[in-house]
Amino acid sequence: xxxxxxxxxxxxxxxxxxxxxxxxxxxxxxxxxxxxxxxxxxxxxxxxxxxxxxxxxxxxxxxxxxxxxxxxxxxxxxxxxxxxxxxxxxxxxxxxxxxxxxxxxxxxxxxxxxxxxxxxxxxxxxxxxxxxxxxxxxxxxxxxxxxxxxxxxxxxxxxxxxxxxxxxxxxxxxxxxxxxxxxxxxxxxxxxxxxxxxxxxxxxxxxxxxxxxxxxxxxxxxxxxxxxxxxxxxxxxxxxxxxxxxxxxxxxxxxxxxxxxxxxxxxxxxxxxxxxxxxxxxxxxxxxxxxxxxxxxxxxxxxxxxxxxxxxxxxxxxxxxxxxx
Ligand SMILES: C[S@@+](CC[C@H](N)C(=O)[O-])C[C@H]1O[C@@H](n2cnc3c(N)ncnc32)[C@H](O)[C@@H]1O
Numbered sequence: 001x002x003x004x005x006x007x008x009x010x011x012x013x014x015x016x017x018x019x020x021x022x023x024x025x026x027x028x029x030x031x032x033x034x035x036x037x038x039x040x041x042x043x044x045x046x047x048x049x050x051x052x053x054x055x056x057x058x059x060x061x062x063x064x065x066x067x068x069x070x071x072x073x074x075x076x077x078x079x080x081x082x083x084x085x086x087x088x089x090x091x092x093x094x095x096x097x098x099x100x101x102x103x104x105x106x107x108x109x110x111x112x113x114x115x116x117x118x119x120x121x122x123x124x125x126x127x128x129x130x131x132x133x134x135x136x137x138x139x140x141x142x143x144x145x146x147x148x149x150x151x152x153x154x155x156x157x158x159x160x161x162x163x164x165x166x167x168x169x170x171x172x173x174x175x176x177x178x179x180x181x182x183x184x185x186x187x188x189x190x191x192x193x194x195x196x197x198x199x200x201x202x203x204x205x206x207x208x209x210x211x212x213x214x215x216x217x218x219x220x221x222x223x224x225x226x227x228x229x230x231x232x233x234x235x236x237x238x239x240x241x242x243x244x245x246x247x248x249x250x251x252x253x254x255x256x257x258x259x260x261x262x263x264x265x266x267x268x269x270x271x272x273x274x275x276x277x278x279x280x281x282x283x284x285x286x287x288x289x290x291x292x293x294x295x296x297x298x299x300x301x302x303x304x305x306x307x308x309x310x311x312x313x314x315x316x317x318x319x320x321x322x323x324x325x
Contacts, residue, residue, distance in 0.1 A: 035089030111231040112207035126160035149219040157226030161187040208237035221252040243290035246319040258313040
């Protein structure tokens with residue numbers, strides 16, 4: 001997940017792990033649940049201090065404040081536990097060798113929960129962003145997606161539906177997906193169960209999955225102004241899910257961060273424009289890994305009205321006609 005380099009690292013790390021296991025010092029709270037988020041934080045910090053972690057993991061630990069005093073990871077530790085407690089416990093069998101996987105789990109869910117929380121609480125965005133939609137749709141979005149098959153569409157991370165407003169005019173079935181029930185409720189109030197020619201369906205996601213959608217069922221997946229905040233680990237999971245749900249020949253229009261090309265392994269919540277560590281290059285790798293073609297990528301910057309050059313990217317992906325992902 002952290003990139004191809006980490007696979008090679010993992011193999012080396014397993015070898016170091018079997019040596020290091022014998023000399024592990026007891027961790028704080030040894031009588032507590034050793035698979036809990038807090039126990040893993042202590043363990044990861046111990047491994048960090050003993051020089052057992054890769055350069056990339058060390059960067060991630062610093063960027064995301066993965067320690068017992070880290071504000072976000074501690075404030076959300078119970079919710080992180082709900083999402084990945086089972087995986088963290090399973091990873092205990094080889095705690096040194098699996099430290100990087102545990103770190104990924106904690107970072108993935110910390111970022112998803114924090115992003116959900118911030119959009120659930122501050123509703124100002126939805127109101128303020130609405131007037132920009134017409135210009136963004138006509139000048140940036142529609143020219144790229146105009147040849148897509150709009151029959152069965154997913155609006156991923158739909159918010160209060162400012163994009164769905166346009167998509168519903170083009171589609172027969174529109175599936176609205178969000179991590180916040182409050183966003184789905186706002187859309188339900190706005191659109192009901194059908195509007196224009198489209199039937200509308202609502203899906204609450206845990207933050208990295210399209211579990212309520214069947215395989216090979218969707219002709220077009222769309223996401224605007226949401227994935228820009230999603231950590232690369234979350235984007236990697238969603239890309240796999242998109243490959244699963246698209247019909248052969250179906251496509252996906254994904255507006256995501258490119259800030260990772262400037263600041264890799266960084267924390268979306270501290271970055272310029274709350275952009276994540278995702279990049280155009282990583283999207284190409286994720287797409288290829290799950291058998292999707294990259295039809296087009298466009299980097300967005302000041303000429304498109306963005307605050308900085310190179311901040312975001314739009315990627316148009318396609319599932320090949322003969323695909324069995
Ligand atoms: C900045 S808003 C954009 C909403 C909409 N796309 C728009 O352009 O108005 C981000 C949205 O992403 C949703 N969100 C955050 N994290 C998510 C995740 N991991 N999976 C799905 N939705 C998520 C939030 O609830 C919010 O509705």
